[in-house]
Amino acid sequence: MFSLDKLTDLAHNFMAAHIKAGDRVIDATAGNGHDTLFLAGVVGPSGLVYAFDIQKTALRETAARLKDFGFTDRVVLLQKGHETLSEYAEPPVSAVMYNLGYLPGGDKEITTSAESSLTSIKEALKILSPGGMLSIIAYSGHESGKKERDALMAYCSALDPHKFKAVQLTILNRKNEPPELLLLQKSYF
Ligand SMILES: C[S@@+](CC[C@H](N)C(=O)[O-])C[C@H]1O[C@@H](n2cnc3c(N)ncnc32)[C@H](O)[C@@H]1O
Numbered sequence: 137m138f139s140l141d142k143l144t145d146l147a148h149n150f151m152a153a154h155i156k157a158g159d160r161v162i163d164a165t166a167g168n169g170h171d172t173l174f175l176a177g178v179v180g181p182s183g184l185v186y187a188f189d190i191q192k193t194a195l196r197e198t199a200a201r202l203k204d205f206g207f208t209d210r211v212v213l214l215q216k217g218h219e220t221l222s223e224y225a226e227p228p229v230s231a232v233m234y235n236l237g238y239l240p241g242g243d244k245e246i247t248t249s250a251e252s253s254l255t256s257i258k259e260a261l262k263i264l265s266p267g268g269m270l271s272i273i274a275y276s277g278h279e280s281g282k283k284e285r286d287a288l289m290a291y292c293s294a295l296d297p298h299k300f301k302a303v304q305l306t307i308l309n310r311k312n313e314p315p316e317l318l319l320l321q322k323s324y325f
Pocket of ligand 1: 164165166167168169170171172188189190191194216217218219234235236237238239240246247248249252
């Protein structure tokens, strides 16, 4: 069961249908660790998750969540900007997840940015394996989020359709700038 009210659930469902046990995947914005935990469950004990966040407090929260489920060994936690992900994640990488914005319950001034997110997504697309999937949840309810969303939309809309498929999902009947889910898939050939 999942709710259409939550784009995070939708993203998980797309990813769960795509990722296989034993895969190597990335959580580019670990935050409170919900997506990292989800990915660690899907890749299983033979898989590996690289989880990035610039905030120590986010990684601490993520580490505690993983420990509760006994998933610590299958996750590499990195206090690094996700724009550096290709320096740390060893290919093949079958999936990369982004949930942009600020840490819920944390400092709202520390947020992802158009520049670093774009750099990161370009790097992620390079190391993604053929058929690999990337999900991005973007929020345009605040000024920097809107700038970031617009930059990502422009980039994704211009991707070569022979090399990538780009899909956009949103909640049509929610007022006030609903979040958006972008899904990108690298071609198999
Ligand atoms: C909306 S939260 C992520 C929520 C998380 N996926 C979860 O399941 O709880 C966004 C996170 O992105 C992090 N962040 C901001 N800039 C970043 C960057 N350049 N690289 C990696 N993480 C970044 C923030 O510190 C924040 O924790």
